[in-house]
Amino acid sequence: MRILVTGGAGYVGSHCVRELLAAGHEVTVYDNLSRGHAAAVPSGLLVEGELSDERRIASTLTERRIDAVMHFAAFALVGESVAEPHLYYGNNVLGSFHLIEAMRTPGVSKLVLSSTTATYGTPEKMPIAETTPQQPINPYGFSKLVVERMLDDYAHAYGLGFAALRYFNAAGASPVGDLGEDHDPESHLIPIVLQVALGQRAKIMIFGDDYPTPDGTCIRDYVHVLDLAAAHLAALDRLTPGRGIKCNLGTGRGYSVKQVIDACRQITGHAIPAETAPRRPGDPPELVADARLARELLGWTPQYETIESIVETAWAWHRSHPQGYATKA
């Protein structure tokens, strides 16, 4: 198929582009490079453009005879969404609206959306199944929920076939070590811990050790970025006009912050000093996926099941790219 990948220069998008190409699809990346990296996109695939530019998107879809869209272009930081909600309503909600409107002109009716566990808010019952009510507690989660609802309405009214894939904690990198996570500033746990191992930070601050969990630190379900990519490819084959697939992407296993740090110590051989700091506002104590629906609907099983296997690939990337994509060869 011919696929337009919005946000294909970003973390999850760039890994997905590689898997699409490996599977024999033709790929066009549509990205404004505001947070993504041109170096993460194979040469010749990038169209630099804004989601707000409906005409540009529509002409790209027509000229390249695109069959389906994978939509990764979005902001994804909870804290930032609370401080600057306009970014999230503007880019995530309005941007997605422009994209799906642009798709109507040439009649492109297949879309895979990068969605999030943040649409659930802070459910008390673990693991989180898709039947859990979606009650987001921050603008980021709400912005993605609005997009999911827009897609429902477009499916019903215009026959869009879509999949909304709700990621838990995306982590890891290409095992070859040439694609990976590069955010500025970095706020995610594993990259920050690995920056300590690289000597770029003195220690890791553990945000809260008084949560109601076995070791007092927050539990998350870390899912490998290549497993996310595989789920997107599987979803592509199952899009049905007028219908939406919505499912969680997680391993179903939870690891605490302390367990993640221990895994990083084991993989890197570095002592990784840690210090307890106050809780980070908005962090739920535990988020673990009930991942059965993705298995059933997509035939998807994560290949990276343990935190060690995920950290190993992240370490391959960070060690060989200590400055991310800006690292000189």
Ligand code: UFG
């Ligand atoms: N953490 C630390 N120290 C750090 C960074 C993180 O202790 O320096 C902790 C956090 O408090 C949290 C855990 O590590 O308990 C994971 O934090 P991340 O920032 O890596 O990831 P989040 O769970 O906050 O975020 C993820 C996704 C978001 C999504 C959110 C839903 O990255 O896109 O889950 O809650 F919105």
